[in-house]
Amino acid sequence: MNGMKGTNDMNGTTREHPLQHEVTAVVEAARTTPLGDRLAWARLHRRWGRLSGAPQTEALMRQETDLAETMAVCGEGLAWMAGNGDRAIRAALLVRLVQTGRRIDCLLAGSGTLTP
Numbered sequence: 001m002n003g004m005k006g007t008n009d010m011n012g013t014t015r016e017h018p019l020q021h022e023v024t025a026v027v028e029a030a031r032t033t034p035l036g037d038r039l040a041w042a043r044l045h046r047r048w049g050r051l052s053g054a055p056q057t058e059a060l061m062r063q064e065t066d067l068a069e070t071m072a073v074c075g076e077g078l079a080w081m082a083g084n085g086d087r088a089i090r091a092a093l094l095v096r097l098v099q100t101g102r103r104i105d106c107l108l109a110g111s112g113t114l115t116p
Contacts, residue, residue, distance in 0.1 A: 017108050019056045023101040026051065030078070030094055041082035048075050060107050067107070070100045 026048060033040045051057060052071045061068040077093035085093075 022051050027097045030097055038082055045078035045082050048078050067103055074100055
């Protein structure tokens with residue numbers, strides 16, 4: 001921490017919103033989960049599903065329909081990893097997860113506090 005509220009990621013983005021913390025946690029877990037740990041990938045898939053259905057996320061998806069699509073694609077990628085993922089799929093999934101997190105950061109920065 002550097003005296004600012006929230007934590008900072010590698011890009012210097014301050015993450016104050018619980019939604020941002022949750023997306024960051026999923027990205028880190030996807031980065032470090034062993035490829036063959038199907039149960040861990042299934043847990044990540046369920047976690048992403050809960051995240052996608054959270055009131056704050058649904059409010060953001062109403063603001064921007066592209067976010068709903070990318071959230072769904074991330075969910076599909078996590079489900080694929082739970083079934084038979086490999087390094088290439090994980091690499092593509094990580095790119096999409098990070099892009100989704102950045103889009104959420106931008107939306108939250110522009111909208112202030114969200115109300116479902």
